[in-house]
Amino acid sequence: MAIQKVGSVLFLQFLLVVLVSDSINAQYLRQGYYKNTCLDAESIIWKTIRQYISRAPTLAAAMLRMHFHDCFVRRCDGSVLLKSTSNNQAEKDATPNLSLRGFDLIDAAKSAVEYKCPGVVSCADILALVARDAVSIINGPFWEVPTGRRDGRVSLASEALTKLPPPFASISQLKLMFSGKGLSVKDLVVLSGAHTIGVSHCSSFSNRLYNFTGVGDQDPSLDSEYAANLKTNKCKSPNDNTTKVEMDPGSRGTFDLSYFTLLLKRRGLFESDAALTTSTTTKSFIQQLVQGSLKDFLAEFANSMEKMGRINVKTGTQGEIRKVCALVNT
Template structure:
């Protein structure tokens, strides 16, 4: 009873800062202007993600990266030009994939209702639906976002939380977006699916102090396995490793269990157990039914999707997600 009471309080905390996150969105925003929009998006995702289930993770990550830079405005989708290095060109976004998937969905929706549905909403809905197809949680996606017209690589580098962040830096990064410590903990759970390039964590294996050596907070057996089978040299920028070994295609509690064993891949993962309240929350979640994690993750995802959204007459509805309207 005490454990469930604690988890219940964490669910409440996940909702608690909605007052501080712009929320001019509504469920079914396109019911009259484009009534088939959400079904069209859902159908496409359900048709194609089963054939490419590993795409769910980068699509979810793309939504996260979008929301942390100028809010959830689809700016991560914009291509660079000769005069501007867009968010796509920033180091945190160089490994993103799935842009063509978003473009295909946008094309279908444009055929149904030209100039009505924003790329920002499409990205938010695709991320949710893709996670659902692989057996992950469902969360509500209120719509009505409009697309931003500014996309800057420096802003992306400065705003997207880095895998090298400690707990204090993570807390500050999330707080700057109106997100709580609870949101930080549960949104980190997205690392239960997907992979990472070695370049994002190899310093933990080979040069943690700047003079060689290994991160002492990393389980030695896990580190040895990574060196032997995944990232065989400190200069390996192409090899990959699963963020949740053993179940990286399944949305489950494996990530948190690994973090507690000091087997989180990133420094930012390891940081979650350097804070007493965060570690306590993780201990409680791994001892609760999986659906509890689904509930708190869903609450934090809905909250994140409201960050600094453009609504009303702000922004635009882009005709093509990669290009600002002429």
């Protein structure tokens, strides 16, 4: 018992040191960080993103997802952008990240900024700004993105497998993973609202349709009418790995509250979506959002995104400013 108590005290002390360190690093982020070194950086990025999003609006969801995956694995340090090498499998090649897209958009923004201000703007900041700008361009929420992040030099596929919330996560798993990043239960619910513009492959939830408990059954928590429609018109086979399904049917292109309305109708695609209704606290937040205004939701989302963008950032002399986002500097 004494050993366990000492171990618990040491863990709490370690956690306190980590949280304090992370808080100090986050304070180095600020609006207008590049004012004296690359004045037009943010406008250059915005103009580049607008060209891409005007041609492919669905990239907004892709960029938002990429930013989330970056922050949840190894700080918000652009590690998700790094390519694998002969002796290391990077995050982007881990199973949860194989469907990420939009890397060319990040590269284009980086090239445009490098042309004007070589070696100044980090890929981590570019990714954070791109996610915000892409969502804003499709009339989604706008949030402040204080800059000053530095790029990491490490990217491990194994970490992506363990640190990203899986689509089958329970509510207890979700709460634990978010709290481990300094995000609240409310942040968990609000940020899940990003699914209003997202899509998923059938393979991420087909077990709910065809083999929920291993005996060829269907998940009873999924609305039966919705499940039947998915089987008939979308995921016609349990082995379908290519078909994409809107997570907010009929409203995919609009950043609105309908995703939360669907959750209350038991029509969330992922088990992790459905899990949000299994906790009194999270379900209450969902109901508050549905009963409130879109303006309130967008403001809450903006607040949670800014909070997420500060997770464990590298600043000061930590990391580096990559010359190319896919490669560490030599």
